[in-house]
Amino acid sequence: MLLWSLLVIFAAVTEQADSLTLVAPSSVFEGDSIVLKCQGVENWKIQKMTYHKDNKELSVFKKVSDFLIQSAVLSDSGNYFCSTKGNVFFWDKRSNIVKIKVQELFQHPVLTASSFQPIEGGPVSLKCETQLSPQRLDVQLQFCFFRENQVLGSRWSSSPELQIPAMWSEDTGSYWCEAETVTHRIRKQSLQSQIHVQRIPISNVSLETRAPGGQVTEGQKLILLCSVTAGTGNVTFSWYREATGTSLGMKTQHSLSAELEIPAVKESDAGKYYCRADNGHESIQSKVVNIPVRIPVSRPVLTLRSPGAQTAVGDLLELHCEALRGSPPILYRFYQKDVTLGNSSAPSGGGASFNLSLTAEHSGNYSCEADNGLGAQHSEAVPVSISGPDGHRRDLMTAGVLWGLFGVLVFIGVALLLYSLFHKISGESSATNEPRGDCRLNPQEFTYSSPIPKMEELQPVYVNVGSVDVDVVYSQVWSIQQPESSANIRTLLENKDSQVIYSSVKKS
Numbered sequence: 484m485l486l487w488s489l490l491v492i493f494a495a496v497t498e499q500a501d502s503l504t505l506v507a508p509s510s511v512f513e514g515d516s517i518v519l520k521c522q523g524v525e526n527w528k529i530q531k532m533t534y535h536k537d538n539k540e541l542s543v544f545k546k547v548s549d550f551l552i553q554s555a556v557l558s559d560s561g562n563y564f565c566s567t568k569g570n571v572f573f574w575d576k577r578s579n580i581v582k583i584k585v586q587e588l589f590q591h592p593v594l595t596a597s598s599f600q601p602i603e604g605g606p607v608s609l610k611c612e613t614q615l616s617p618q619r620l621d622v623q624l625q626f627c628f629f630r631e632n633q634v635l636g637s638r639w640s641s642s643p644e645l646q647i648p649a650m651w652s653e654d655t656g657s658y659w660c661e662a663e664t665v666t667h668r669i670r671k672q673s674l675q676s677q678i679h680v681q682r683i684p685i686s687n688v689s690l691e692t693r694a695p696g697g698q699v700t701e702g703q704k705l706i707l708l709c710s711v712t713a714g715t716g717n718v719t720f721s722w723y724r725e726a727t728g729t730s731l732g733m734k735t736q737h738s739l740s741a742e743l744e745i746p747a748v749k750e751s752d753a754g755k756y757y758c759r760a761d762n763g764h765e766s767i768q769s770k771v772v773n774i775p776v777r778i779p780v781s782r783p784v785l786t787l788r789s790p791g792a793q794t795a796v797g798d799l800l801e802l803h804c805e806a807l808r809g810s811p812p813i814l815y816r817f818y819q820k821d822v823t824l825g826n827s828s829a830p831s832g833g834g835a836s837f838n839l840s841l842t843a844e845h846s847g848n849y850s851c852e853a854d855n856g857l858g859a860q861h862s863e864a865v866p867v868s869i870s871g872p873d874g875h876r877r878d879l880m881t882a883g884v885l886w887g888l889f890g891v892l893v894f895i896g897v898a899l900l901l902y903s904l905f906h907k908i909s910g911e912s913s914a915t916n917e918p919r920g921d922c923r924l925n926p927q928e929f930t931y932s933s934p935i936p937k938m939e940e941l942q943p944v945y946v947n948v949g950s951v952d953v954d955v956v957y958s959q960v961w962s963i964q965q966p967e968s969s970a971n972i973r974t975l976l977e978n979k980d981s982q983v984i985y986s987s988v989k990k991s
Contacts, residue, residue: 502523502576503521503522503523503565503566503567503576503577503578503579504521504522504523504578504579505519505520505521505522505563505564505565505578505579505580505581506519506520506521506522506581507519507520507563507581507583508583510586510618511555511559511583511584511585511586512555512585512586512587512588512616512618512619513554513555513556513557513585513586513587513588513589513667513669514554514555514588514664514666514667514668514669515554515555515585515667516551516552516553516554516555517551517552517555517559517583518549518550518551518552519534519549519550519551519552519563519565519581520549521534521547521549521550521565521567521578523567523576528569529546529547529567529568529569529576530545530567530568530569531543531544531545531567531568532544532545532546532547532548532565532566532567533565533566533567534550534563534564534565535563535564535565535566536561536562536563537561537562538562550565554667554668554669555585556585556669557585557587558585559583559585560583560584560585561582561583562580562581562582562583563580563581563582563583564577564578564579564580564581565577565578566578586616586618587616588615588616588619588622588664588669589613589614589615589616589619589622589624589662589664589669589671590613590614590671591613591671591672591673592611592612592613592626592660592661592662592671592672592673593611593612593613593673593674594609594610594611594612594628594658594659594660594673594674594675594676595609595610595612596608596609596610596658596676596678597609599676599677599678599679600678600679600680600681601650601678601680601681602650602680602681602683602715603650603651603652603680603681603682603683603715603716604649604650604651604683604715604716604737605649605650606646606647606648606649606650607646607647607650607678608644608645608646608647609628609635609644609645609646609647609658609660610643610644610645611626611628611643611644611645611660611661611662611673612643613643613662613671622664622666623641623664623665623666624641624643624662624663624664624665625639625640625641625662625663625664625665626639626640626641626642626643626660626661626662626663627639627640627660627661627663628645628658628659628660629658629659629660629661630654630656630657630658631656631657635647639663643662649737650678650680651680651715651716651717651737652680652682652715652716654678654680655678655679655680656677656678657675657676657677657678658675658676658677658678659672659673659674659675659676660672660673661673681715682715682716682762682763682764683713683714683715684713684714684762684764684765685711685713685714685718685760685761685762685764685765685767686711686712686713686714686767687711687712687713688709688710688711688758688759688760688767688768688769689709689710689711689769689770690707690708690709690722690756690757690758690769690770690772691707691708691710691772692705692706692707692708692772692774693705693706693708693742694706694748698777699748699753699774699775699776699777700748700776700777700778700779700857701748701749701750701776701777701778701779702747702748702779703747703748704744704745704746704747704748705744705745705748705752705774706742706743706744706745707722707731707742707743707744707745707756707758708740708741708742709721709722709740709741709742709743709758709759709760709769710739710740710741711739711740711760711767712739713739714739714760714762715762716737716762716763717735717736717737717762717763718735718736718737718738718739718741718760718761718762719733719734719735719760719761719762720733720734720735720736720740720741720743720758720759720760721733721734721758721759722743722756722757722758723756723757723758723759724754724755724756725754725755725756725757725771726754726755731743731756748776749776750776750778752774752776753774753775753776754773754774755771755772755773755774756771756772756774757769757770757771757772777810777855777857778808778809778810778857779808779809779810779855779857779858779860780806780808780809780813780853780854780855780857780858780859780860781806781807781808781809781853781860782806782853782860782861782862783804783805783806783815783834783851783852783853783860783861783862784804784805784806784807784862784863785802785803785804785849785850785851785862785863785865786802786803786804786805787800787801787802787803787849787865787867788800788801788803789801793868793870794841794867794868794869794870795841795869795870796841796842796843796869796870797840797841798840798841799838799839799840799841800838800839800840800841800845800867801836801837801838801839802817802824802836802837802838802839802849802851803834803835803836804817804827804834804835804836804837804851804852804853804862805833805834805835806834806853806860809832809853809855809857810832810855810857811829811830811831811832811855812828812829812830812831812832812855813828813829813832813833813835813853813854813855814826814827814828814829814853814854814855815827815828815829815834815835815837815851815852815853815854816851816852816854817837817849817850817851818849818850818851818852819845819847819848819849820847820848824837824839825837841869842869843869845867845869846867846868846869847866847867848864848865848866848867849864849865849866849867850862850863850864850865
């Protein structure tokens, strides 16, 4: 009995001397490491050590060991203790209970937006809001934003805000954010928020032209700009020519305007155009725009017109310049060599003329220039040679004088011939003493003793007729060509239809 009492007292003293103590940190935050130490007086007697949390085993060691929680989370909060087992002379030992509460390093983030129903095409600002523990304000956080499991922006950023320049209808969906510590990788996610993008129908569709110099010129580039003042989402723009109604082109893009380019405009491209815009609500048409195409002038042709075949001093010379192609109005300039003579305008196209009163100094090369504001064109040079003063009139007068002299000479020749024939016939009549009434020549008896000299002109034949009782003798004259023989002359004299000319001659 005494022995048993001594053993009990010895065991109590030993247990008190060899009791276990669990050592743990007094303050723990998320991400901190937790080290649990189970300590006793005679650790060499311990053959098994176990750590517990809320009466559940966490880890068992065959020797004295510490228990480590690398990065604490909120779920690591609880009641901890340790226990040991010794040899046969010792019974199980159990430490004190230590309550550990893991404190929140920062709150769960909350996603906010400048608008959860933004207008399509407008910007949206997203913000991931959270708050650090006052005891850990030095902790650095980084943030990331998501839409439908897709990362937005440049993934992790130190800024808790994200700016989206423009939201479109396809951007409608669920959004959330995450916050994470830079060092201990404590990550928390916000709740998901729904963002619904509102679409606006298009309105006020218009068509404009853009061309170099403000006017559409053949061969140059033309841009047809179709635009709307309002409308969201993908807008489909299309261009049409009114005459055909066929589409010239189509573009779909996130913008309020689009361009259609015609690289080189042709004259046949002139006409009326319009465009349409559609963002899924309704297709809207613009007003019809008339697009004229201006044609640069072609190389003009210079034509000279004068009263006669030759130009002379004092003549009025007309210079006519005309370009076969070119949009009116066209300004024509006229030149003698490099000197400007004057200009003339053709408001409706075609050619223009310039009149010039010629002097001796106007001989030389003439040219003209056509210009309608799209580039001037110069004609080829045309030479003009001018004769002396009244040169062509002098030629006409000289010709007239020569013809007049020729006529006088012919008249004198005929008169002399008549005079000689008259005296010859009169002499023959006196020699035969025939009465004057018998002086009529019988055509059958008229002969020539010798051939008539060859002449180019018509030859006159004279015969005196009349009565001896009158003071006037008439001569009968035939005009005949040179006969080949005397027989032919006789034949001509016998012809009653021969033309007869009478001339009165006084008797001597």
